[in-house]
Amino acid sequence: MSRSVASCAVRRAAGAAFACALLVTGCATRVQTESDPRLAGLRAMGYRIAVMPFAVTAPADGFLASSLAPVGELFALEPGAPRLPDRARIGALLRGDVVAWLRQGAFEVVETWVSDTKLAHSGMSAGELADPKFARRVAAVLKVDGVLYGDVLRWNRAYYVLESRAEVALRLELHDGPTRERLFRTERSESVGSGLSGGPTGLVAAATEPLAALRGSQLRELTRAVGRHAAIDLNGGALRPEPGPLTPRLSVFALARPHPGPFRVGERIDLLAIGTPGCVVRFDLGRLRVGVPMLETSRFEDPRGARATYEGHYVVQEVDPRVRLPVYGTIHPAGSPRAMMTRYRWGGEVEIGPR
Amino acid sequence: MSCSTLLRLVCLGVLTWVLVACGGVSFRVAKDVAAPRSVAVLPLGGKADPGARTLARALLVERLRGRGLQVVAIDFVDRVLAEQGWLTDPERFDPKALPLPKVREVLAVDAVLVGHDLDESRFNILLLRRHAFGGTIGLRNGTESAWWSANHVASLLGGLLLMSGQVISEIRAQIVHGSSMATLGLVDTYVEDVAETVPVQKQVDGSPGSNVSLTEVRAERTAVPTAGLERIVVKANASPGATLTFDLDPRRTAIPMAGRAGVFVGAQDVPVGSVRRVRVAARGPFGGDPVAAEVELR
Numbered sequence: 001m002s003r004s005v006a007s008c009a010v011r012r013a014a015g016a017a018f019a020c021a022l023l024v025t026g027c028a029t030r031v032q033t034e035s036d037p038r039l040a041g042l043r044a045m046g047y048r049i050a051v052m053p054f055a056v057t058a059p060a061d062g063f064l065a066s067s068l069a070p071v072g073e074l075f076a077l078e079p080g081a082p083r084l085p086d087r088a089r090i091g092a093l094l095r096g097d098v099v100a101w102l103r104q105g106a107f108e109v110v111e112t113w114v115s116d117t118k119l120a121h122s123g124m125s126a127g128e129l130a131d132p133k134f135a136r137r138v139a140a141v142l143k144v145d146g147v148l149y150g151d152v153l154r155w156n157r158a159y160y161v162l163e164s165r166a167e168v169a170l171r172l173e174l175h176d177g178p179t180r181e182r183l184f185r186t187e188r189s190e191s192v193g194s195g196l197s198g199g200p201t202g203l204v205a206a207a208t209e210p211l212a213a214l215r216g217s218q219l220r221e222l223t224r225a226v227g228r229h230a231a232i233d234l235n236g237g238a239l240r241p242e243p244g245p246l247t248p249r250l251s252v253f254a255l256a257r258p259h260p261g262p263f264r265v266g267e268r269i270d271l272l273a274i275g276t277p278g279c280v281v282r283f284d285l286g287r288l289r290v291g292v293p294m295l296e297t298s299r300f301e302d303p304r305g306a307r308a309t310y311e312g313h314y315v316v317q318e319v320d321p322r323v324r325l326p327v328y329g330t331i332h333p334a335g336s337p338r339a340m341m342t343r344y345r346w347g348g349e350v351e352i353g354p355r
Numbered sequence: 356m357s358c359s360t361l362l363r364l365v366c367l368g369v370l371t372w373v374l375v376a377c378g379g380v381s382f383r384v385a386k387d388v389a390a391p392r393s394v395a396v397l398p399l400g401g402k403a404d405p406g407a408r409t410l411a412r413a414l415l416v417e418r419l420r421g422r423g424l425q426v427v428a429i430d431f432v433d434r435v436l437a438e439q440g441w442l443t444d445p446e447r448f449d450p451k452a453l454p455l456p457k458v459r460e461v462l463a464v465d466a467v468l469v470g471h472d473l474d475e476s477r478f479n480i481l482l483l484r485r486h487a488f489g490g491t492i493g494l495r496n497g498t499e500s501a502w503w504s505a506n507h508v509a510s511l512l513g514g515l516l517l518m519s520g521q522v523i524s525e526i527r528a529q530i531v532h533g534s535s536m537a538t539l540g541l542v543d544t545y546v547e548d549v550a551e552t553v554p555v556q557k558q559v560d561g562s563p564g565s566n567v568s569l570t571e572v573r574a575e576r577t578a579v580p581t582a583g584l585e586r587i588v589v590k591a592n593a594s595p596g597a598t599l600t601f602d603l604d605p606r607r608t609a610i611p612m613a614g615r616a617g618v619f620v621g622a623q624d625v626p627v628g629s630v631r632r633v634r635v636a637a638r639g640p641f642g643g644d645p646v647a648a649e650v651e652l653r
Contacts, residue, residue, distance in 0.1 A: 096417065111642065224540060268624065287433035287445055289611040291600075315586070315622035317613040323437070326444050345446075 028191045030169075033233050036183040039174075040236055042145070043106040049174065050115045050142045051099050054091035054150035055130055058169075090155045094170060097227030098150065105235035115142050132175045132182070139177020146183065148234075149173045154189060155223075167191035168222040172230050186233040190226050250275035253283075253329040253344045256311065262322075262353025268313040269350055271327065277308035279331045285350065286325030289314055294329075316352055324351045382505035382552040390502060390556060391465030393425040394494060395432045397458070398448045401473030401490050405446045407542050408473055414546040415468065415492070423556035427464060428642035431598055435462055455495055463596060463640070466494045466502060475538060486511045488541040492549060505552055509545035511537065567594045567639035572648040574633040579624055587652065588622045589633050596640040603630045 095112065102109050119129060122141045128134045135147040154169035169189035175182050256270035263269050271283045273294055281294040294312030327346040396416050399408040416426050436442035439461060441453055450469045459467050473490030489508030493501040572591040579586045589601045589612065599612040599619045612621035612635075631652055636645040 092421070096421075100417075221540065224543065286437055287442055288437035289613070290430065290433075291609050292611060293607050293609070295606055313624065314611075315624070317620050317622070319613045319615040319618075319620070321438055321440055323440055323443055325437075326446075 028189075029229075030189040031186065031229075031233070032188075033186040034184070035236070036181070039183045042183070043236060047106075047146055048108040048110065048144045049102075049146040049148050050110045050138065050144045051095060051102070051112060051148045052129060052138070052150070053116070054095045054152055054170075056088065056091040056152040056155070058090070058152050058155045091150070091152055094152055094168075094223060094227050095150060097224055098148075098170075098172070098231050101228050101231035102235065105231065105237075107235070110142060110144055115144075118142055132173065132180065135175040135180045136177055145177055147175050147177060149175065153187070165191055166222055168226045170226050170230050172234060174234065184234055186230055188226055188230050188233065190222055190229070192222060248276035248279045248331045248333055249342060250281070250329055250331050250344050251307070254346055255327075255348070255350070256313075259350075262351035263316050264353050265316050265318050265320075267316050269316065270311065270313045271329065273310040273329055273331070274307055275310070275331055277306050278334055279308075280334050281310040281312070281329065281331045283312055283314075283330070284328040285314060286323075286327075288321070288323070288325060320352050322352055322354055324349045380505055380507040380548050380552050382503065382507075382549070383501075384503050384552075384554055385500060388496065388500045388502040389465075390554065391424065391494060391496060392556070393427065393464040394419060394466045394468055395427045395459075395462045395464045396429065396468040397432065397436070397450050397453070397470070398442065398445055399470035399473050399490070399492070400448055400450045401471060403473045403475045403488065403490070404538075407475060407488065407538055408470075410539065411470070411473065411488075411542050411546055414543060415470075415550065418546055418550035419468070419553065422550060422553045424553075425641060427462065427640040428598075428638070431596070431638075431640045431642075432462060434598060459496065466496045468492060468494050475541075484512070486537055486541060488538065488545050494553075503553055505549040507545060507549050509541050509548060511541065567597045567637050567646050569593045569597070569599075569635065569637040569646045569648055572633075572635045572650050574650050574652050576652060581624070583627060584624045585627045586622055586624050587630055587633065588620065589635060590618070590620045591635050591637070591648075592617055593619055593637045594639065597637045598640075599635060599637050601636070602634040609636075 099109055099112055118141055119138065122137075124134065124137065124141075129138065130149065132147070132149055138147050139145065149172070151171045152169070153171055154167045157166045167189065168191070169187070171187045172185070173182055174184040250273045252272065252274035254272060256272040259269075269285065271292075271294060273281055273283075275281070277296065277299050279296075281296075282291045283294060284290040284292070292312055292314050294310040296308045297311050299306060299308045326349055329344045329346070331342050331344075396412055396419070399412050401408060403411075412429065416429060419426050433442060433445070436458070439458075441458065442448060450471055453469075455467060455469070459465075470490055470492035473488075475486075475488045477486050487508050487510035489506075489510075491504070491506045493504030495501045570592045572589075574587060574589045577586045577588055587603060591599060591612070593599055593614070595614075595617045597614070597617075597619075599614060599621070600609040601612060601621055602608040603610070603623060603625060607623060607625070610621055610623055612619040614620070632649055633652060634647060634649045636647045638645045
């Protein structure tokens with residue numbers, strides 16, 4: 001009796017361990033990062049970088065097409081016939097994602113179409129553009145401080161009957177233009193499994209769920225995640241699209257003083273804001289005049305936190321149209337031009353009147 | 356009606372909903388309309404959150420450039436629309452009310468991208484959930500004709516009823532359902548899906564953004580009623596489609612200038628004697644690197 005109880009307990013423990021292993025391997029992330037100590041200081045000073053077209057050294061995956069061809073039409077999990085994407089498009093997709101995320105960080109990133117066009121006219125070969133040994137020449141052509149290289153190491157789906165996995169791996173390297181020294185390197189891999197690793201499953205799901213995981217949307221989501229996390233690695237900190245407790249805020253944003261009637265030519269539209277000190281604050285008059293600077297004019301301590309007053313103005317010109325416009329204010333930390341920007345709308349409207 | 360019949364009808368309804376939700380992009384390319392070279396993406400209309408529509412617009416600009424089209428900068432489009440009185444409140448913008456032939460002429464492009472009815476919807480009752488973003492967009496050349504148009508909804512569908520017992524996966528998905536990150540992902544998916552249907556255009560040599568001229572930059576001090584302040588007035592001539600800003604010092608930068616017919620002017624009140632140099636920058640309609648000039652204040 002005791003032997004059967006013991007063997008039953010062992011089987012249960014093994015089953016629990018196996019289930020935990022499945023849960024753990026369901027989603028997997030591997031990352032290796034190396035960063036030069038000087039990079040943080042360069043970021044704070046507004047380091048300007050260009051992002052080169054990404055190489056794609058991911059191995060070709062022929063297993064999917066050969067084993068699923070006879071039944072692909074029956075399941076039709078993707079619009080149209082299932083096919084592997086072109087390798088060059090994978091690199092462009094990830095490059096675009098990384099550039100978009102980096103724009104929410106501390107780096108100043110050159111528009112890719114501008115850098116691509118200039119390099120196309122520079123006479124450099126494709127091999128030179130992908131080789132960090134030529135970073136100095138690339139930086140000189142593009143007038144940037146650093147050059148970012150990327151390589152898509154894996155972009156693969158694999159099907160194992162009751163389990164399928166999608167994996168995306170990316171390597172980023174930042175090289176300083178003048179010295180060609182490598183300032184940063186990250187190699188990040190993220191994968192997700194479906195089927196057995198998705199949890200308790202019925203007979204139908206055991207057959208269909210692994211195929212569902214091979215949808216293009218799975219790879220797309222992994223691609224976005226890898227691009228975002230690699231950009232976070234390079235930025236040295238989180239990119240937060242939503243205001244959080246540490247994001248700078250404005251507690252007051254309004255016209256500095258009441259103004260009867262419309263603003264006329266030569267008059268000032270004065271705005272006042274109170275909020276987090278040491279930030280860059282600007283205001284927009286609708287979309288007519290955007291980014292008018294507001295300067296910090298005073299600061300005062302408060303038990304709830306320091307507060308600063310910002311003031312700015314726009315002088316109405318003769319060519320300004322006669323129109324009523326909403327007013328928006330923006331605030332972001334001084335060292336991070338694109339990270340954690342918060343936008344506010346004043347409750348009223350300003351009217352620009354007749355000349 | 357028996358329980359089994361009712362159950363069959365419910366399953367049929369769910370299956371129909373799933374098939375509809377998983378549909379691809381419905382698009383059309385007119386063979387009898389010339390393909391545009393230059394386009395402007397107008398603010399997108401609809402009930403979706405303004406932030407989501409702004410993101411979709413910015414992504415569309417990038418994606419269309421990737422398809423070989425020359426796309427003017429968003430700031431330029433908005434400024435011109437505002438100067439013409441067509442764009443006052445960006446959160447209530449309705450592209451259907453625009454005179455498109457005149458808009459295209461003023462923006463000096465071959466076609467304008469118009470988007471309307473962009474909307475976001477969420478639904479989650481644990482057994483079934485759906486998060487969707489979509490609408491209708493089209494490239495119009497100013498007449499009633501659209502060279503390209505698309506109607507699409509990008510969606511995330513799930514719920515325990517549909518996941519066939521994949522409890523762990525569904526629990527993970529429930530956490531992110533309806534979140535702002537999920538919205539970002541849906542907007543990205545929507546733009547990527549519709550942009551894929553735009554026929555790729557052959558790229559032309561040269562950067563369209565570099566064709567901007569900046570001349571006769573000058574600045575002067577004038578008196579103002581407020582004691583201790585003076586007004587710096589900055590003037591410059593530039594290409595009619597240019598966007599000009601000026602800098603007075605490291606804190607007062609990128610101050611917008613107003614312009615008409617290539618003559619631009621801007622002003623700021625500053626403490627007397629605090630400014631000695633003014634830098635003016637001009638960007639073309641397509642963005643790109645600015646052309647700059649500096650002047651000393653006498």
